[in-house]
Amino acid sequence: MAHPAQIKIPATYIRGGTSKGVFFRLQDLPLAAQVPGSARDAMLLRVIGSPDPYGKQIDGMGGATSSTSKTVILSKSTRADHDVDYLFGQVAIDKAFVDWSGNCGNLSAAVGSFAISAGLVEADRIPQNGVAVVRIWQSNIGKTIIAHVPVTNGEVQETGDFELDGVTFPAAEVQLEFIDPAADEEGAGGSMFPTGNLVDDLDVPGVGVLKATMINAGIPTIFVNAEAIGYTGTELQDAINGDAKALTMFETIRAHGAVRMGLIKHIDEAAQRQHTPKVAFVAPPADYVSSSGKAVSANDVDLLVRAMSMGKLHHAMMGTAAVAIGTAAAIPGTLVNLAAGGGERTAVRFGHPSGTLRVGAEATQLNGEWVVKKAIMSRSARVLMEGWVRIPADSF
Template sequence: MTFKPQIKVPATYMRGGTSKGVFFNLTDLPEAAQVAGSARDNLLLRVIGSPDPYGKQTDGMGGATSSTSKTVILSKSDQPDHDVDYLFGQVAIDKPFVDFSGNCGNLTSAVGAFAISNGLVDSSRIPKNGIAVVRVWQANIKKSILVHVPISNGEVQETGDFELDGVTFPAAEVKLEFMDPADGDGALFPTGNLVDELEVPEFGVLKATMINAGIPTIFVNAQDIGYTGTELQDDINNDPQALAKLESIRAHGSVKMGLIKHISEATARQHTPKVAFVNKAKTYVASSGKEIHHDTIDFVVRAMSMGKLHHAMMGTAAVAIGAAAAINGTLVNAAAGGGQINEVNFGHPSGTLKVGAKAELIEGNWQVTKASMSRSARVLMEGVVRVPAVN
């Protein structure tokens, strides 16, 4: 029997925020994978090493967590006043599925650097020294993001002293601005309510804030589901019953938000929505061993990603947190103390994160005009990724 040799696909392995992913220039992909469809999905699955029934992604670039099972495809943008189109694919670990239903905020911080280094941004927009503002069209949710990339001697500056909880080493600060971040074309609050009553068989009726900002997110009070909001990964991820109950919240919330018609469809939409639980500020010890004192944060929040408690905080969920905190009457705003809030510093499993948002009540509807935060990014490896030929 004759086997075909592996193909070589130019790629860059990058960290963005607290995530890692394999980045591609669209034109470098095999021709069949340059358009949406099974050829693209099969290529991305094979690159990452999914589906893997062992859950390790040993035969691929994935890191066996939701934060490290990610792919990005970039191309020059045809959108007016934008530099680059950014398509994000969340690759399932144990299933043959690539979820394109939402954005990855963490990897957004690496999009600008990749775009500049790979000639996707016009040279006239890149200073010799200073900040290059890369205008990103987020193709998954059709929204604009501004990525502020530091430049030294005409090249992307990756090293620096900016520290990000959840990332071991400091790097250069990358500021992100999410413009009009309501996900897709839907309303900021798809049910029309700041707080809903969500029926979940395992819990009864829960109070929930369901918001489309950054990424569709369902917020519940930690104490209503038996938690404090100071839990670390092992407290949740080693408990199959807890994971099943949290997934039930996600499935029933998905129906209420209009993202799916029946809870059975939730398994085919793993990336969105997210589930997060909040509580007032509490002192706790982060996964790094550092004590986070309640006086230094506004509230605590824990978020689920692809069926597991995230080790830090997803960038898109941070946008949702900032947006919800800015609107008086949501559960997040109440956890932060209530009232008018434009910026919050919240505690997550790895430490703290600051995020800002501007919200306005326009003709009876809440709108978030901008959300902002700082992350960091750097190239880990570049060259080619090798994969067996796929159809």
């Protein structure tokens, strides 16, 4: 009996922000996977170890959480004034599904450094010592990200003293600028507030009518008040992820919000769009103890935010959701802004399960529409392993 051989694909395993993913250069993929479609999806599923009915991804590179079940494909940019095209695939854990509908803000922190190391950025754009400015085209949502990557002796500097809650060890700081972050998601009309309102009444069967801020910025996100759904905003993962009823409630909110945002036409379509939109709940500042045992004081933060990702409460905060938080906080009258005390602001520090994070954004009104030209935050990134991933040749 003949058995398929394993094939080797050049790849790099990288931590970006509070996520990890497998990074590829487009040119290194097998020919069938160099174009979008079923072969590419099947290859990435096998690399990550999905679908896994055990939910562990033991036979792949995934780490059995939404934060560690991620893939990135990079190529030299075909767009003017950009260095690299960045495509992100969120791989489902227990289903044969790769979601291409949104970006990963955390892994965005690793795109610039990988692009430099992989020879995708022209040499004359990389200083011998200093900061390389890498212009990234985020292909999933059609947006520009600018990464400021530290360089020492001509190579990407990964070590440093920048600390990021949710990441155990310090590393070099990478500042990210998300340019014009209102997401042009299909069906959302490109509007930051697709319903036209800063706050809507969202009727959710089995839950009731919830006040909701639904925003396209960084990633489409539905914000509700923690108190309205029985929470305080100080919850950690176990309080929600072990509660099947709560997870069902959040998925119901997500599906009905997605319809209101114009992202899907019927709630049944939500199952095929797991990565977006996100659902988050907000609350005014309060004391709590983070997942690492660190005490977070109400005086340390402007508000509390907890967010769901791929059906589970995130252990920290998705980078794209942080952009949504910063953007919504800058616009007076949104639920995020009100939880932070209301009024005008250009930055917020919010509490999440692993600690705190600061994100900045400046909002203006143009012809009656809210516009945010840029959102800024700092993350870090580090290569964990490089070489090849192996998968059976008949995987795709």
